[in-house]
Amino acid sequence: MNNIPKVKLGIVSVSRDCFPVELSVERRKAVVKVCTEKSIEIFEANTAVENEKDVLKALQELKASGTNALVVYLGNFGPEGPETILAQKFGGPVMFVAAAEETESNLINGRGDAYCGMLNASYNLALRKLNPYIPEYPVGTPEEIADMVADFETIARILLGLSKLKIFTFGPRPHDFLACNAPIKPLFDLGVEVMENSELDLFEAFNNHKDDPRIPAVIKEMEQELGDGNGYPGILPKLAQYELTLKDWAEDHKGASEYVVFANKCWPAFQTQFGFVPCYVNSRLASIGIPVACETDIYGALSEYIITCATQLPATLLDINNTVPKDMYANNQNKFAGYSLTDLFMGFHCGNTPSCHMKDCSMKYQLIMRRLLEPDKEPDISRGTLEGAIRPGDITFFRLQGTADSQLRSYVAEGEIIDVDPKSFGGIGIFAIKEMGRFYRHVLIAGRYPHHGGVAFKHVGKLLFAAMKLLGVSDVAFNQPAAMLYKDENPFK
Known part of the structure; x- marks a missing residue:
């Protein structure tokens, strides 16, 4: 790190x-x-x-x-x-x-x-x-x-x-993901620098790294990391070129700052112009302490960095994505013991979780992008994800978010990833957080949080909560126990 x-x-x-x-x-x-x-x-x-x-x-x-x-x-x-x-x-x-x-x-x-x-x-x-x-x-x-x-x-x-962080962004935050489009003024209040760039800046820098002599060495690193999971070796040269582009950009533009993260637009024009999806590169940079949030999620990148500092381990950013089916719950009662169905959800993203946090992983293609951009051909520009089940163990779900009126709020919830096959695509795992159903309604929905959550791969709730208070964040929510009602929670349910 x-x-x-x-x-x-x-x-x-x-x-x-x-x-x-x-x-x-x-x-x-x-x-x-x-x-x-x-x-x-x-x-x-x-x-x-x-x-x-x-x-x-x-x-x-x-x-x-x-x-x-x-x-x-x-x-x-x-x-x-x-x-x-x-x-x-x-x-x-x-x-x-x-x-x-x-x-x-x-x-x-x-x-x-x-x-x-x-x-x-x-x-x-x-x-x-x-x-x-x-x-x-x-x-x-x-x-x-x-x-x-x-x-x-x-x-x-x-x-x-x-206090010495700079967030680089590439591309405007997507219109279809307005939840990620939060005001950046609170970041400057924290002392965080933000440098927003065009996708053209990134594309130019990428093209300038064509035939970079360091590419073969990066490909070799990727091959060693992927091992038998190197399902699409033909995409590695472009991915290596992109990784070097981001690393050089960070070094050349950090300026007065000492630490850097990225929040980059990653679809849909990215695939057609760059010729791949960036997920695997995002995972590799996160593994060395440089989170790269997708969909230009500035506060997601910030949250990942806070997690990285708290744990000194790589973090990831996942969608709070889908429910666990009732039959999956019923068929794995021994592993879900102590949790209700509404305590569970699946955390998913296309393939950005570092390999060190994966139970099994391999290079694949982004299924959603393939459906949209190349549905009737072999995967090409949709290649570049790191997919598989996320390893079981303790986690802390965390996010620091800027609100529409430029205030900071946060949530912290400790839980675990259950060792049950999610039976789906992407980088995905089954998360268990006590009273998640109520937390989902009265914190995530009521607090107007976006769908992305930062994942720390250990329990660090106490320290994250304390750090938020020192940063002046007055609203730090958590998964309250059943006997403790949220504000505006219906007591007659």
């Missing part, structure tokens, strides 16, 4: 001047020791902040170390002004946590009152209009604080990635 940030954690202890500074320092050292034991790399600043001059010293240490994500640790009550000035002047993601008391035998000289100090810290953070990460219960032992630091590392990676 070379398209996501490297988080360099740092920790600074703070101490109110009427408390012994040694207490905060020793507690900080204990946290760092546990972090090291848990293989969490963290820079320990020697300066314990008691006043504003200490803030400047600590900031110098942090800058010299390359720290880009800061843990402010209340080893005791903490000085409200200096500790929040530190967060204000740091210039990157910040977390506030506090020490729990260690033992009943040391509650006079060894009592720190950080439990109390977190309250006043939160008030002063609000005065400065700061929104740091504060865990659900931010007070703990060194072992508990280290686990909070590990969570913060992931959240910081998301925030740092978005």
